[in-house]
Amino acid sequence: MKPLLLILGLSCWTVAIYAQQAPTYRGQIAPIFYRNCASCHHAGGSGPFPLTSYAQVKRFLSVVAAAVSKRYMPPWLPTPGHGAFADARRLPDSDLALLRRWIQAGAPEGTGAVPAPPMHDAAWQLGPPDLVLQMDAPIAIPADGTDLFTNVILPNPLQGTHWVRAMEIHPGTPRVVHHANVLIDRTASLRRTHRDWRRGIPGMDINVDSGDTFDPDSHFLFWKPDSTALVEPAGMPWRLDQGNDLVLNLHLKPSGKPETARAQIGLYFTDQPATQHPMLLQLENDAALDIPAGDASFQVEDSLKLPIAVDVLGVYPHAHYLGKRMEAWAALPDGSREDLILIEDWDIDRQSVYRLAQPLPLPGGTVLHMRYVYDNSAANVRNPHSPPIRVRAGNRSEDEMAHFWVQVLPRTVPGQTELEGRQALQRSWMENRLAKSPNDTLALYNLASLDLATNRPARAMDLLRQLLTLTPSDARALTALGTALNATGQALEAEARFRAALAADPTYTDAAFDLASLDLQDGSLTEAETLLKTAVAAHPGDAETHRLLAMVYAGQNRPVQTLAELQTWQALAANDPGPHRALAQTYAQLGRLADAVREQEAVVALAPKSASDFNDLGAMQAEAGNAAAARQAFSHALALDPSLDAASANLKKLKPSAP
Amino acid sequence: MPRLALPIVFSLCACACHAQTQARFGTALDGTPLTQLAPAGTKAVVLFFVATECPISNRTFPEMERLRETFSPRKIRFLYVYPNAGETAADIRAHQASYDPQGTAILDPDAALVHLTHAFVTPEAAILTPAPRRAWNVAYIGRIDDRYVHIGLQRPQPTQLLADRALTQFVSSKPIAPDAGTPIGCTILPAHPSR
Numbered sequence: 001m002k003p004l005l006l007i008l009g010l011s012c013w014t015v016a017i018y019a020q021q022a023p024t025y026r027g028q029i030a031p032i033f034y035r036n037c038a039s040c041h042h043a044g045g046s047g048p049f050p051l052t053s054y055a056q057v058k059r060f061l062s063v064v065a066a067a068v069s070k071r072y073m074p075p076w077l078p079t080p081g082h083g084a085f086a087d088a089r090r091l092p093d094s095d096l097a098l099l100r101r102w103i104q105a106g107a108p109e110g111t112g113a114v115p116a117p118p119m120h121d122a123a124w125q126l127g128p129p130d131l132v133l134q135m136d137a138p139i140a141i142p143a144d145g146t147d148l149f150t151n152v153i154l155p156n157p158l159q160g161t162h163w164v165r166a167m168e169i170h171p172g173t174p175r176v177v178h179h180a181n182v183l184i185d186r187t188a189s190l191r192r193t194h195r196d197w198r199r200g201i202p203g204m205d206i207n208v209d210s211g212d213t214f215d216p217d218s219h220f221l222f223w224k225p226d227s228t229a230l231v232e233p234a235g236m237p238w239r240l241d242q243g244n245d246l247v248l249n250l251h252l253k254p255s256g257k258p259e260t261a262r263a264q265i266g267l268y269f270t271d272q273p274a275t276q277h278p279m280l281l282q283l284e285n286d287a288a289l290d291i292p293a294g295d296a297s298f299q300v301e302d303s304l305k306l307p308i309a310v311d312v313l314g315v316y317p318h319a320h321y322l323g324k325r326m327e328a329w330a331a332l333p334d335g336s337r338e339d340l341i342l343i344e345d346w347d348i349d350r351q352s353v354y355r356l357a358q359p360l361p362l363p364g365g366t367v368l369h370m371r372y373v374y375d376n377s378a379a380n381v382r383n384p385h386s387p388p389i390r391v392r393a394g395n396r397s398e399d400e401m402a403h404f405w406v407q408v409l410p411r412t413v414p415g416q417t418e419l420e421g422r423q424a425l426q427r428s429w430m431e432n433r434l435a436k437s438p439n440d441t442l443a444l445y446n447l448a449s450l451d452l453a454t455n456r457p458a459r460a461m462d463l464l465r466q467l468l469t470l471t472p473s474d475a476r477a478l479t480a481l482g483t484a485l486n487a488t489g490q491a492l493e494a495e496a497r498f499r500a501a502l503a504a505d506p507t508y509t510d511a512a513f514d515l516a517s518l519d520l521q522d523g524s525l526t527e528a529e530t531l532l533k534t535a536v537a538a539h540p541g542d543a544e545t546h547r548l549l550a551m552v553y554a555g556q557n558r559p560v561q562t563l564a565e566l567q568t569w570q571a572l573a574a575n576d577p578g579p580h581r582a583l584a585q586t587y588a589q590l591g592r593l594a595d596a597v598r599e600q601e602a603v604v605a606l607a608p609k610s611a612s613d614f615n616d617l618g619a620m621q622a623e624a625g626n627a628a629a630a631r632q633a634f635s636h637a638l639a640l641d642p643s644l645d646a647a648s649a650n651l652k653k654l655k656p657s658a659p
Numbered sequence: 660m661p662r663l664a665l666p667i668v669f670s671l672c673a674c675a676c677h678a679q680t681q682a683r684f685g686t687a688l689d690g691t692p693l694t695q696l697a698p699a700g701t702k703a704v705v706l707f708f709v710a711t712e713c714p715i716s717n718r719t720f721p722e723m724e725r726l727r728e729t730f731s732p733r734k735i736r737f738l739y740v741y742p743n744a745g746e747t748a749a750d751i752r753a754h755q756a757s758y759d760p761q762g763t764a765i766l767d768p769d770a771a772l773v774h775l776t777h778a779f780v781t782p783e784a785a786i787l788t789p790a791p792r793r794a795w796n797v798a799y800i801g802r803i804d805d806r807y808v809h810i811g812l813q814r815p816q817p818t819q820l821l822a823d824r825a826l827t828q829f830v831s832s833k834p835i836a837p838d839a840g841t842p843i844g845c846t847i848l849p850a851h852p853s854r
Contacts, residue, residue: 048714059712059745062780062846063810072811143758144721146815256717257757321815381808384815 023102024110025054032095033057034118036074039226042120046174046225052117054109065103068096075226075350082327082342083315084357089226125229126166129266131158133246136198138260141176141252146384148252149204149397153190153197154265156244159541160574163237166268167221168229169248173261178251178349182221182265184238185245187211192507204320205395206249212476212510214419214453216426217280220314220407222353229268233313235275240267242541242572276409278313279422281429283328283370283404286393287437291322291400293388296377298322300402304368304432307424308416310408311359315340317370318403320348321382322391325373328404333365340368340406347382359409370404423450439470448480457487475505479514491518509535513545520551528552543572543579550582559590577606581613584620593624604633611641618650627654684794685740685767688748693765696787696795697736703829704736704795705822706785707803708778710743711754713845716781719803720758722820723782726803727762730826742767742778744850770849776800780844784822786829799825801838809843 023029033041033051041047050056057064067073068091076089102108133154141148171177185191189209194201210216219238221230232238240246248263283302291298317326323346330338341354376388384398385391391400410421427450433443444467451460464481471477482497495518501511512531519528532549539545550565563586570579584599600617607613618633631654637647684693696704707723709716727737739762741751746766755764767773776785776797784803790796804817825835 048717049712055745059743059848060845063713066810070809070811254718254721255714256720381812381814386814386818 022105022108023098024108025057025102026110026112026114028098029057029102030054030115030117032091032099034115036089036091036095038118038120039228040174042118044122044174045120046171046177048175054114058107058109061103061107065099068099075224075352077343077345077347077350077352078354079342079344082339083354086355086357122170124168124170124266126168126231126266126268129168130269131156131162131267133157133265133267135172135248135262135264138172138262139200139250139252141173141254141259141261143257143259144254146254147178147397148250148254150200150202150250150252151190151206152200152248152250152263153185154246154248155188155191156240156242156246158240159242160572161242162240162267162269163271163273164232164240164267165237165270166229166231168266168268169223169227170264170266171223171225171261172263173259174225176252176255176259177225177261177263178253179222179224179351180251180263181249182223183208183247183249184217184221184240185209185247186215186241188243188245190247191245203395204251204397204399205318205401206247207395208247212449212480214423214426214449216422218278218407220280220316220353220355220405222316224352229266233276235272236278237270237272237274239274243539277418277422278407278409279425281368281406281408281425283368283406284433285370285402285436286400289374289391289393289400289402291374291376291391293385293390294377296375296379297324298374298376299371300374301369301371302402302404302432302436303370305428306362306364306366306368306408307428308364308413308421309362309411310425311361311411312340312356312406312408313359314353314355314407316353316403316405316407317341317343317346317372318351318401318405319346319372319374320397320400321384322374322376322380322400323348323372324375324380326370326404327372328368328370328406330360330362331367331369333363338362361411368406370402372402372404374400423454426450441467441470441474444470445477445480448477448484452480452484452487455487457484460484461488473504475501475508475511478504479508479511482511482514486514486518491521494518507538509538509542509545513548516548516552520548520555523555525552525555529556541572543569543576546572547579547582554586559586562586575606577603577610577613580606581616584616588620588623593620596620597624597626609640611637611644611647614640615644615647615650618647622650622654630654683769683771685765685769685772687765688751690748696738700734701736702734702788703798703826704738704787705730705826706738706740706772706776706778706787708740708742708773708776708781708783708785708847710741710781710845710847711746711750713781715807715844717758719782719806722803722817722822723784724759724762726784726822726826727759729823730830733830735826735830737762739764740767740772740778741765742770742773742781742847742849744768744848768850770851773847773849778842779847780842781847782844783842784825786822786825786835788829798829799835799837802840802842805840807843 037051041051043050049060074089074091078085135152139150169180185208187209190201191197246265283304285300285302288300326343326346328340330340338360376391378388393400410425412418412421430443430446433440444463448460448463461481461484464477464484467477478497478501482494485497486494498511498515501508512535516528516531529552532545532552535545536549546565546569550562550569553561553565566579566583566586570583573579580599580602584596584603587596587599597620600620603613604617614633614637618630621633622630634647634651637644684696686692731737741764751764755762777800778785782803785797786799787795788798801821803822805819806817807813821838828835
């Protein structure tokens with residue numbers, strides 16, 4: 001019996017070893033490909049060949065083996081253990097070991113049922129979008145040459161403001177669109193500065209003008225071939241206003257034959273406005289980028305102290321072809337360190353936004369750090385220059401960049417509004433820029449804007465005067481200086497700056513608006529009307545301009561024109577009680593009491609805690625002969641604010657109600 | 660007896676091999692066996708080993724097309740060889756129409772050209788010159804350019820146009836420098852890998 005037992009035992013051992021050493025496609029391997037590869041490598045997908053059947057995998061096994069063993073695929077750059085990210089694509093070590101054993105065993109197909117491959121189709125993942133923006137015409141990608149970087153503008157055709165809860169990009173020709181960033185151009189600045197924008201604007205990176213109001217970028221809108229629909233966290237949709245442009249920043253790769261790509265952006269709206277407002281901060285040190293030819297280890301650093309506590313939601317490291325090693329971390333006030341990311345072999349072709357698996361809370365006083373290393377030697381295969389040349393910062397692919405973006409959610413302290421928290425972050429960021437580059441025009445302007453917004457016009461004037469020594473014909477800086485001067489009571493000086501701004505750029509409607517505001521104050525209504533008509537023609541969707549023009553017409557005693565402008569203002573600002581209030585008062589002055597009451601009812605619907613508006617409603621109802629309704633409105637006003645004397649007096653004036 | 664047997668066996672093998680090499684250089688897309696690669700008077704034949712679904716091969720087509728257009732007038736014939744099992748004539752016609760409509764494509768169902776040149780990946784270039792005792796002499800086999808360093812690592816643009824250099828040397832009657840590097844691409848998987 002002993003020999004028999006021995007043989008059986010050996011047999012089992014052999015089977016066990018065989019099972020461990022020879023995984024099969026049908027057994028353990030197909031699910032690995034389905035999980036890690038098939039999202040791109042399916043028929044019609046962005047991968048160059050499908051990997052959803054044994055025959056396909058076997059056909060490209062040599063390529064797959066090389067790509068996987070070097071961790072080129074699946075594309076994932078962060079080094080494990082330095083930041084915890086959602087949707088990590090790194091192939092688990094256990095899967096890699098299994099694949100290696102399978103390949104060494106001759107890549108057997110095995111027996112049994114083939115696990116069902118995942119289904120992929122070209123439809124929108126979240127169903128039909130609420131809005132699809134499509135490029136006017138396809139982009140032509142030549143068969144050969146270096147990669148193509150272009151920016152396509154997609155104007156938003158909708159009226160009013162919409163909140164976007166999710167976005168999906170259909171690249172049109174998946175295999176040539178390598179990645180895309182969507183920028184929101186709040187002021188249509190690229191269309192203004194590029195007359196032939198319909199042909200696409202070249203550039204790996206591009207800057208848009210975010211306008212004069214404090215409205216920092218808030219979301220990473222990044223797409224790569226394995227991206228799913230980009231669904232924003234609850235409470236954090238992003239705002240799309242009338243007149244905004246979406247700018248599709250595209251990285252296109254020649255495939256060897258002439259190609260075209262016509263991308264679409266699908267947007268999904270929500271009727272719930274944002275309740276939380278994340279913000280993008282940037283560490284950068286482009287000013288330090290002056291990389292000598294041949295330097296294989298050129299290092300730049302930056303740091304940014306957080307003035308308030310934040311939750312870090314995501315990061316986006318960015319360099320061009322010379323970037324080699326990137327790391328970013330947070331140094332907390334207690335001396336501890338939280339790694340944000342480490343990339344030891346940067347590859348722009350596999351760049352990504354990295355969303356944290358969980359928000360990372362950082363207390364105020366934390367210092368964010370970045371350290372990037374560049375290789376401008378001939379040994380860097382990705383070096384776009386052969387032989388290497390000196391490289392500085394710039395937007396072209398052959399230039400370099402040292403950017404590290406962080407998406408944070410400000411945590412306000414008691415007594416601080418969310419806006420104040422965001423302004424504090426913006427101030428730290430801009431002061432950091434200015435410390436590195438004293439002539440940084442963006443930082444000078446943004447700091448001045450913050451000072452104006454926080455009622456520090458004197459300091460704003462200093463910054464703007466410094467800015468104007470650098471760019472004396474900058475219409476926006478001249479206008480901002482005029483605003484600061486006006487805020488300090490220097491109206492004549494302000495007027496001179498507004499006129500100088502218009503002389504520098506007659507199309508700069510902000511200067512026209514501000515000059516018209518001054519005209520309105522001193523009664524120069526004819527010039528104000530001319531200026532505002534010009535502004536309205538340029539920006540028909542600007543509610544404030546219509547409001548001001550209505551005031552001009554009211555001053556000229558032109559009720560028809562006044563009402564028309566107020567109605568336009570109201571249509572553009574649907575949730576603002578202001579235009580309804582102005583309409584109600586205008587109708588009341590014209591004796592159209594029913595219209596006045598209707599508009600004032602709209603006011604109190606939008607401002608239900610405004611005692612004075614209920615008082616005004618009561619007055620209009622009383623004037624219209626509806627004493628009962630008026631009594632109710634006055635009483636409601638007094639319930640909201642018992643100290644409102646006007647309501648008390650109005651209530652007494654009413655005849656006693658019938659018993 | 661053993662001494663006698665051995666030469667006979669050797670002789671049979673030599674005859675068989677010789678006959679096969681003379682008879683076939685792959686097939687045209689319509690299945691017609693090719694008994695010659697080029698008409699008499701051709702100075703050289705360039706074979707580009709390619710595949711319909713190989714992204715590295717596809718990415719190299721513009722350079723292959725440029726070489727064809729540049730050197731064809733010099734009595735050099737260019738052929739795109741699709742050596743992999745499973746390639747169909749219809750797929751190849753469509754592929755060729757997209758990547759180089761003027762190029763001539765052939766199949767290599769018996770791996771005759773793979774064995775002649777020792778090509779092992781797509782893309783790869785072979786320069787064949789007429790040889791007095793054999794049909795063709797392999798004067799060059801290797802990379803077309805050095806864009807790809809390994810799978811997953813490529814240059815923004817090639818720094819060496821290796822097939823161009825070899826052809827330039829050939830038409831200048833200079834010795835052709837061999838390719839010192841390793842071709843990068845998709846492994847050739849012929850229907851009949853061994854003969």
